[in-house]
Amino acid sequence: MTDPAEYSEPRRRDIQRRLHRAARIGALYASVLGLVFYAAFLSLYLLPENAVKILNPGLSQSFLSPFFSQNWHLFAPRPPTSNRQLHIQIMFKEETPGGGDNQPDEELSRSPWYDVTTELLEHRWENPLSPAALRRRTIMGIAEPYLNIASRRRSDPDAELSGPAQRLLTNFYRLLRILGEERLDAGQSLVAVRGRIQSEPIPPFRRYGLPSTSDRTYPVTTPWWRGGPDP
């Protein structure tokens, strides 16, 4: 009489083979489904405003943020039409024996305006691997959005700032303090610092008969920020 165990081995192998094949097919369809979902949510996320995005604003955001968040505007719809620099001016005092902490402003010294970004840009063109490129990006990445906050405050001084705006303002004044302290000589201490964002329009293409798109030249100057805890 045949041992039942002799039949179970090939049968077991056959079952295993079928299970593996089923698992592979499952993985295949899961991949295809995953791709379809990714494509759909990505399209929703990247497309301009449409009915689905307006009625369900969080739909694509919840799926893609933060790991797949992306922005491909890349000089679109409008490339930069002005060049911007950040200047800083510091108010400092000389550390003299017997000098009090509460010296009036008239006795404090003011530096000229320092351009903190143009030199970095020159270093960057000389050497693309220079850390100056990253430093400049950090400085202007914090300074440029300040323009939006400043204009919002001008139009509505009592408006409450959003969390990201408040955070940006803190970063900006902290940046000014760091840049100011770097300009001090030995024996000097920082009392206050302020910044100025200069914007110069790029010469327009108009000589070829096309309308000018230049921005107004304006410096935006921050109030003096006295050192101490972050604002």
Next chain:
Amino acid sequence: MKSLVRSIHRKAYRQFASEPDHLVGPALARIVFGIWLLAFYLQGLPIHGFLWGSGGPISFEIFNTYLSQTGKVSLLAISGTDFWLFALIGAGLVSALGLLLGLFTRSMLLVSLVLLWSFHARNPYILTGGDNVGRIVMLFMLFLSTNRYWSLDSHLGWTEERSRWTNIAHHFGFLAILFQMCALYLTSALSKATGELWQNGTAVYYVLRSDVFGHPGIGDFLASHYLTPTILTYAVLGLQLSFAFLVWNRRIRPWLIGALSLMHVGIAIVMGLWRFSFVVIGSLMILVPDEVFHRTATKISTRLNIGRVASAWGWKPGDGSSLLNRDIARTVE
């Protein structure tokens, strides 16, 4: 109907489970990403305190607030000390080197991705489009077999066994990257097409005349005549718009990728955006079929007589497992 579904299913399964024919490109991309990551850490190292330290413009407290508000995570949130920052930069350098050399490739890729994500979250102001695309493509590269060529893993025999599972994963990663690149170029092109300066052909002029994005010598030269920026504006628009549609054709794909790569080389030289260009070119390499690389390698070795020179020096054709070895062997035969 049933037979149609069955035939589609069989075709899809055969396609996904078959040996992938995009293995050289991912290996090249692995090397490119390794170099890119090494450069990222080395470039930031001299000013690490300003960029990522607690003494920089983004304080540790603000950083933690940012993480809680955006839902991002970062290893740098564990501690704000210099020691921890140095440790993570060191780990980043080691993982980037491992990626470049193709040693413990998948693990190094995962570690690199986690560290890159952490540093990006610590200072989002230095990020460019290249960092954005690099992060996403690296995530999908986890599914690809990137160590079949030019890697220590393959040299030491540590590559994973080829199976239908690895093939399915590879095809999934490949298609995800292909779709991502299509989305990138299509979105960029459509955004540009809505802009007045792109429509009237003057956009590249302003980019070239910008202090930040226009090379002081080359940018001014290219912007000096009205025709050059106009041609460049429409060429960029056309190339980006056509990518999403033409890339699906295997014959046109290498030419399209070649044209885009040239565009990105130009962007790197003229606009100084070498990090962005490097990463995008690396990502595009993934999409080039292996046969294109093999044909190109054969042509180069024939033109330069590499095979005859090599065999004159006593070189013998290898077992053909690596690119160029096999193609040189063909020219010697």
